[in-house]
Amino acid sequence: MTNNHASDCAVHSEPAYPAGPCDCGAGWQNLTIEEINEVLGSDIHDEPSGELEFVRAIEAKLKEKNT
Numbered sequence: 001m002t003n004n005h006a007s008d009c010a011v012h013s014e015p016a017y018p019a020g021p022c023d024c025g026a027g028w029q030n031l032t033i034e035e036i037n038e039v040l041g042s043d044i045h046d047e048p049s050g051e052l053e054f055v056r057a058i059e060a061k062l063k064e065k066n067t
Contacts, residue, residue: 028063031055 005011005027010020021027036044036055044052 025063028066030059 005022006024009022009024009026011022013019033044040051
């Protein structure tokens, strides 16, 4: 995870407020191609089916919901 949180991110709320989970999105990391291949059990580059675009769309929606 990255530590480059925005200055108004909840991780920097102390001492005025309790520190909280990241709400600036800096803690989000996309899956690497190797991690995607591991989950799928095949090489995503060998698939002309648009699976990578599907995986990235799911990642984008998860990031939206969790930041």
